[in-house]
Amino acid sequence: MFKKILVAVDGSKSSFKAMDKAIELQKLMEAEIYLICVYKHHSLFEASMSIERPEGMDIPDKALSEYAKDVVNHAKGVAEEKGAVKVRGFVKAGRPSSVLVKFAEEKGVDLIVVGTRGTHSDKDGMLLGSVSHRVASKAKCPVLIV
Template sequence: MFSHILVPVDGSDNSLAALDKAVALSQLTGAVLSILTVYRHHSLLEASLSMVRKSDPRPFDDVMREHATEVAELAKARAVAGGVGEVHAYVRNGAVARGIVNFARDRAVDLIVMGGRGAGSAENYMLGSISHKVTSLTQGPVMVV
């Protein structure tokens, strides 16, 4: 039925619920599971704020990449603990919905499983309205949890 399932995660409860659903589907079908965390490039305003953050003066992109990597690796560990045979974690920078759709196309993904709402404000860091955009842009099936 499915041989390759993609789960975009942002660490939110909804994205983790989607991950759990994808883990169950992977166990049933033997599908490879790809976990993808996409973070957006920060704005010039955010760049100016990074100059006054004494607690962590690193550029926002570095902080966001580090956080995205942690989220992806924790999701991978959760999938492995759930019994998935083959699971990979990826981190990308860019437009979130397009990043998900392009990844799915480039990797011949059979199914995208994603949460309906993401981590919160700032245009829902990862999902939220992103799930609507992905369903509109992709040619393949999308399961919104």
């Protein structure tokens, strides 16, 4: 039924629970798992910072990109330890919900799996986290919120 499963990972317990569920589904359906970590892209203004940076200090995008790669590589290792096969990792910059939906469409993903965090930070995400809420409302494929 599902051949390509996209899992959003950000290093949180919630995202690892989502990955565990995707691994269970993979074992039932022999699907490929795409792990993706999306970091917020900083504008040139944000990246410039209004103070002089010490030598060797990375601009925010570079530092966040490296951290996101670490998150994906760690998640991939954990997934493989749990018996997952055909696992690919990706790192993208941008607004997480938009990037997840666009990536899913581009790759022909059959299912998006995201974790949820209880939040009351905005009216749209009273029960779901704002990213999971937006992905569920915008995705053209099924979304499993764990």
